Amino acid sequence: MSKKYLWLCVSVVGLLWAFEALAGQPVEKNFADNCASCHGADRLGGTGPALLPENLERLRRPEAFKTIAEGRIASQMVGFAAKLAKEDIQALVDLIYQPLPKTPVWGADEIITSHLQHVTEALPDKPVFSADPLNLFVVVEVGDHHATILDGDKFEPIYRFPTRFALHGGPKFSPDGRFVYFASRDGWISKFDIYNLKMVAEVRAGINTRNLAVSGDGNTVLVGNYLPHSLVLLNAEDLTLIKVIPTLGQDGKRSRVSAVYQAEPRGSFVAALKDVKEVWEIPYGDKDFPVRRIAVDNYLDDFFFDQSYRHLISAARDGKKGQVIDLDSGKKVAEIDLPGMPHLGSGITWEYQGHPVMATPNLKEALVSVIDMTTWQTVKQIKTIGPGFFMRSHENTPYAWTDGFSSGNPESRDAMTLIDKRTLEVAHILRPIPGKTAAHVEFTRDGKYALVSVWEMDGALVIYDAATLKEVKRLPMKKPSGKYNVYNKITRSAGTSH
Structure with a gap:
């Protein structure tokens, strides 16, 4: 060789x-x-x-x-x-798309280190624009990760700014409506001053975050995480860390957080745990933020409150029954029929024949469930064109609006179904852009106009006169996922999610 x-x-x-x-x-x-x-x-x-x-x-x-x-x-x-x-x-x-071999750590040290203070000086307490600050909308455009502050009287954008990637859950407002707080899927919490159109502070509270809540007194923000398994309490003024609460059940089992809400009439936060059969209530007026544990019959994925916040209505995504928990006693007081995987986070309430009722769309079946909130009996299952995700109404409109967003059928994803709240019958079908996904209705503070998202990259906000149902304006937007009226949110309108 x-x-x-x-x-x-x-x-x-x-x-x-x-x-x-x-x-x-x-x-x-x-x-x-x-x-x-x-x-x-x-x-x-x-x-x-x-x-x-x-x-x-x-x-x-x-x-x-x-x-x-x-x-x-x-x-x-x-x-x-x-x-x-x-x-x-x-x-x-x-x-x-492969999970990490070891659960990563994101605790107090990591949260503190991530904190960003964008504004250090005191900002004016009056808006820099002339629009009614309580009739503004915050519009989340997921198509290119921006948010728009929209004048709810003229339907004109006031300001558009970039957000963190993949905002998750609706933004929440301070009690006076001046500040809005966002949570991104990867844990970033952002505080934006609407009056001055400036980002104030940001902090990364988790690696995978479910949603956030702002206390009724405006002092505290609670963040619920999927990863790590924790609740994080932040100072609402500057988003500095107050406390990390590991989400451990009575048996020591760790749990993801399904959702967190503030229950202002109770002066507390309420958190549902996804992997242990418990609901937690945390009074935000107590500086130690003690946890009150309430045992429940099933794992909870989604829940809803009556207007008094005494009753918590909950559902598990793998079941067809809902639980009604009396938060005063901590006891289950009723079971309700909720077929088709209800989306209680989008539930609404109104008065029907002298009784308060709640209504929720269903993610897997083309129907809306209407439940009497005094007897907890089903009043009606209203058939819709397709399974829906969002439902909205307003005290000053006769209709409850729901979409077909959860449908795989393009012939129903483009439709908005309007249900007459007085008769519980389908009254109208609207298609903002035939063939394009329509979703998430929100109303102006007086209920005179309804804003519908065309959930596409070349999408739009379509504004309707809520009485005549005539289109009055159309604004091009990049996949507008949701829009949130300041007044309706801070007054806890019965027609919108809280």
Whole structure:
């Protein structure tokens, strides 16, 4: 064998060894070289969002591939199609949808370190615009991760600003309506001064966050996390940390948080735990924030309150029965029929034939459940065009509006069903843009106008006269997911979620 041939054989074998040694390595190296500087070497996020399965639930894998290849408009995310082969991009997609081998830590030290104070000086306590500050809408545009402050009288944008990636759950307002608080899916809590149109402070309270609540006295923010399993209490003024409460059941089992709400008539926060059969009530007037545990019959995923906040109506996503819990006694007082996976977080109430009733859309069945809140009996199951997600009304309108957002059928996803609250009959079907998804209605503070989202990248807000149902204006927007009227929210209107 010649020396030249021997050298060639050795070189080829060496290359094969090198490739074998690198098998399974390139995707990690590609992530380290191209992704870690923004998303963190541990995938927990940085200037970019966390890249974990829990945080990417709303981003389908083909869309993730497209984002890595082409980048994301109106963000710092650049495309890598010119740098990485399709196989490399697919490997990155597969990587970010894999759970981490060990549950990451995000406790008090990490929260404190993440805190950002954007404004340090005192800001004027009067709006810098002339619009009615109580008839503003905060419109969340998930298409390009922005929010718009909208004048609810003229239906004109006042200000548009970038938000954190993938806001989750509705924004919450301070009691006077001046400040709005946002929660992103990857744990960032942001405080925005509507009067001065400035971001005040931000902090990362978790890795995967469910939602937030603002206390009725305006002093405290409570954040509920999926990851880590915790509740986080923040000072509402500057979002500095007050306390971290691990969500452990009586038996020591850790639990994700399904949702958190403030119950102002009770002076407390209420939190439902997803993995243990407990509801927690936390009085926010007590500086120690003690936890009152209420045992329940089933794991809770979603819940709703009557207007007095004495009764909590809850449902588990794997069941067809709801529980009614009397928060005063801590006892279950009734079971209610809730077929089709109800979306209680979008439930509303009104008076029907002298009785208070609650109504909720259902995620899997094309019907709206109407329940008498004095007897807890089903008044009616109203058939709709398709399974809905959002339901809204107003004290000054005769109709309850619901969508077909949860339907896989394009012929129902574009429709809004209007139910007459006096007769419980379907009165009208509206299609803002035929063939395009319609969702999430919200009303002006006086109930005269209804705003509907066309939930598409080339979407819009469509404004209707709530009495004549005539369209009065259309505003182009990037996938407007929800819009929230300041007055309706801070007064806890019976027609909107709280």
